[in-house]
Amino acid sequence: MVETHDTMAPMGIRLSPLGVAIFCLLGVGVIYHLYAGVISNRVAAFRQGSNVDLRDLLALSVEAAVQGGKEVKKVREENTLDERTKGKTKEGASELMTLGDLRSHKKMFYLMKNTYPALKVNSEEHDSSVGEDEVWNRDIPSDILEKVPEGHEVPAHTVTVWIDPLDATQEYTENLSQYVTTMVCVAVDGKPVIGVIHKPFTGDTAWAFVGHGTNVRARTSYISSSPKVIVSRSHAGKVKSFIQDAFGNTTTITPAGGAGYKVLSLVEPLPHDTAATSDQADVYIHVTFIKKWDICAGAALVEALGGKMTTLKGEVIDYSGSEGNSGGLVATVGLDHKALLEKLPNWVPEKH
Structure with a gap:
């Protein structure tokens, strides 16, 4: 593959045609991998830095x-x-x-x-x-x-x-x-x-x-003194006694399924949602652990209407970290959220 010549000319090495071909292939391979690496890095940077x-x-x-x-x-x-x-x-x-x-x-x-x-x-x-x-x-x-x-x-x-x-x-x-x-x-x-x-x-x-x-609207009126409260039907915990301690035994408590449904009960019914009319509520309260994919969309909807969704102690819920919220939940639209929080009894997470 390599030919050497013992002559009076300056000593050198000349590649045979086969050696030239192998050298070229190696060079192309090195260039390809370098180029691919640059492109890959640029794509990764674009994906991380794009708007x-x-x-x-x-x-x-x-x-x-x-x-x-x-x-x-x-x-x-x-x-x-x-x-x-x-x-x-x-x-x-x-x-x-x-x-x-x-x-x-x-x-x-x-x-x-x-x-x-x-x-x-x-x-x-x-x-x-x-x-x-x-x-x-x-x-x-x-x-x-x-x-x-x-x-x-x-x-x-x-x-x-x-x-x-x-x-x-x-x-x-x-x-x-x-x-x-x-x-x-x-x-x-x-x-x-x-x-x-x-x-x-x-x-x-x-x-x-x-x-x-x-594309949704708040209702024209809400009741704060003895509000109708909507709660979970399958993950209720001790929510009934908690609500009665806050608003009295005559407060209407409506169990319902789905966090999305409960948030929609706080606003004007959607065009084809006849079932939601009977479950309209003034406040949505939850006292047990709940996942953020259950409540994040509702939080945005409530916020867009000028309302609030916080923990039971009034804390803002961060939606960039862990999956769960263990601080309970209260959501309102059209009510004084801070004043309502002040009516709630001291809340301690339930232990299991």
């Missing part, structure tokens, strides 16, 4: 919730729930999962991640099977275009997305479809700014972009 427009993200969140809802409704109508238990809650109740949860998760999670790979997306469910390959078509609903101007870009690394593919799974298995929702929340630096609550069995979708617009 996302929040109006686009709102439209995508609506689409994801609607697409997930279609899967939820289809599984329920086909009665192919494949119900199973995925563990116990902190209160000792079984946490159910169905095929509707999983199919909705796959549709919603991968639609978000395929469109914006840099985003951190937290979903209630996890699935190791092959994901969807669908990407958002970038269509923006007309009501969003009308109410939300463009130009709300934020760095992708400041965004955390919370997905609840099927809120009120317990009620879903009992065919209490009025409580079921799919939800998406977008938090920026831990603050909920976009909330979407979709009702698969009525087709209604509530959305809100804090400070910029929403």
Whole structure:
């Protein structure tokens, strides 16, 4: 491969044709790997440093919730729930999962991640099977275009997305479809700014972009002296005695399924949501542990209407860290939130 020549000319090495070919191949390989590394680093840097427009993200969140809802409704109508238990809650109740949860998760999670790979997306469910390959078509609903101007870009690394593919799974298995929702929340630096609550069995979708617009309205009046309080029907804890200590024994307490449903009970009913009219409430209170994908979308919706959702001690809930909130929950729209908090008894987390 290498030829040497013992002549009077200066000593040198000349590669044979085979050696030249191998040298060229090695050179191409080195250049390819260097180039690939540069491109990979640039892509990674772009994904971590790129901006996302929040109006686009709102439209995508609506689409994801609607697409997930279609899967939820289809599984329920086909009665192919494949119900199973995925563990116990902190209160000792079984946490159910169905095929509707999983199919909705796959549709919603991968639609978000395929469109914006840099985003951190937290979903209630996890699935190791092959994901969807669908990407958002970038269509923006007309009501969003009308109410939300463009130009709300934020760095992708400041965004955390919370997905609840099927809120009120317990009620879903009992065919209490009025409580079921799919939800998406977008938090920026831990603050909920976009909330979407979709009702698969009525087709209604509530959305809100804090400070910029929403398609729901607060009711014209709320009662603060003896408010109607809506609470969890499956994770109630000692909420009844807690509420009666605060507002008296005559206070109406309404158990209901799903955190999304309970938040919607605080506002004007959605166009096709006739069931929610009978469950309208003034306050939503929760006294046990609750996951952030259950409440983040509702927090954004309440905030967009000038209301508040805090812990029972009035603390702001951060939506960028751990999955759970152990401080209880109180949500109001159209009431003096601080004054209502002052009526609540001293609250101590329940031990199990």
